[in-house]
Amino acid sequence: MGFFHASAEDIRVDDGHILRARLKTEDGGEHDSEIDLNQYIGNNNGNFDWGGVNFSHSAQNISFSIEGADGVPVLRAELADAEGNYHARDINLSECIGNNNGNFSYDG
DSSP: OOOGGGGEEEEEEETTTEEEEEEEOTTSOEEEEEEEGGGTEEESSSSEEETOOBGGGGEEEEEEEEETTTTEEEEEEEEEOTTSOEEEEEEEGGGTEEEETTEEEEOO
16 A cells, blocks of 8 residues: 655655655665656546556646645646547545655555
8 A cells, every 4th residue: 555655755746757755764764766657657538547657648737746734645637538638637646656665666
């Protein structure tokens, strides 16, 4: 199960699809880690799709923010459907991205 954000600092998304953060390790240390979200998130007819690939290739206006009292990491984008129409969508990155001893892991 995901929830990397509970053990992370300086969480950000660069280039629209590279998630970066400083993740806590089991011994209490910290490790700079990154994961390419294009390897794990796709676009299924205008919707984010865990287990898909290359969502950013059919997205525009990609943004990232930490939201709510729990500091949930949310990726937002407008995703194209099969007809080329764009739809505003969001996805909680902690649903399937975890922290495995200081390294990001996909837990989908």
